[in-house]
Amino acid sequence: MRVLLRTLAPLLGLALAAVGVILVIEVVAAWVRPAGRGLVVPWPAWQAALSGLPWSARPVIVVSICVAVVGLLLLLIALLARRHDVALTAPTPEMTVATSPRVLARLVGRTVRESDDVAAATVSASARKIVVRAEGWPDAGGGFAGLTDTVRGRVSTLLDELPLARRPRVAVSTRGRKEPR
Structure with missing residues (x-):
């Protein structure tokens, strides 16, 4: 479990940092050229493709199921990554x-x-x-x-x-x- 956490945490951090950098680049590009398309990500093309897609379409359902499964796996990993301490008898009931x-x-x-x-x-x-x-x-x-x-x-x-x-x-x-x- 420790190896999994030590590899998963930096990978998730790097992915979030990359998304953040791309978002900053896109926002600055939109400020500089408000009418232009995205600098790194083709936002207008994505908007045109996704606007005609209903919520009940197969790709939407598959992506939502994949996101839910990944979220549940991360939640399970977080719950299993607790410390395994050895309990001692406390001198008073108020102490652990x-x-x-x-x-x-x-x-x-x-x-x-x-x-x-x-x-x-x-x-x-x-x-x-x-x-x-x-x-x-x-x-x-x-x-x-x-x-x-x-x-x-x-x-x-x-x-x-x-x-x-x-x-x-x-x-x-x-x-x-x-x-x-």
Whole structure:
């Protein structure tokens, strides 16, 4: 969604700017030569073609349906482009407290990486789910037993301490590093 918004916003801005420039050019040309035809856009020819076209004509209906569909798509994109904040419990009912998923992911990642048996970890978070991918150091026996439980326990302890309005699900996947510390 972010890529779509980042490409759609400049394109729409450029299109509106181009229409504005053309409109300014046409207005200045009409002031300079009031009886002349349009400088860039052939207004008299368009007026003659459109004046004989009834509202129930097929091209008018097709253009209006296309404009309505594009408008509904832009409205849908605008509604889906909201921030996805993680709600926290407020100290008073008059307050609303929230944090971003990025902050929650950084907090969980820092907590997981503080463990001695975790070599590296990546975390992605939303209001509904936290996904942790951790790599662990081999233990004394050369295995990775208990790494998943350790990571899940640290995340669970952190989530117990945070004032989250709704506790997200936690998914942990672990793998071991082959090289020693």
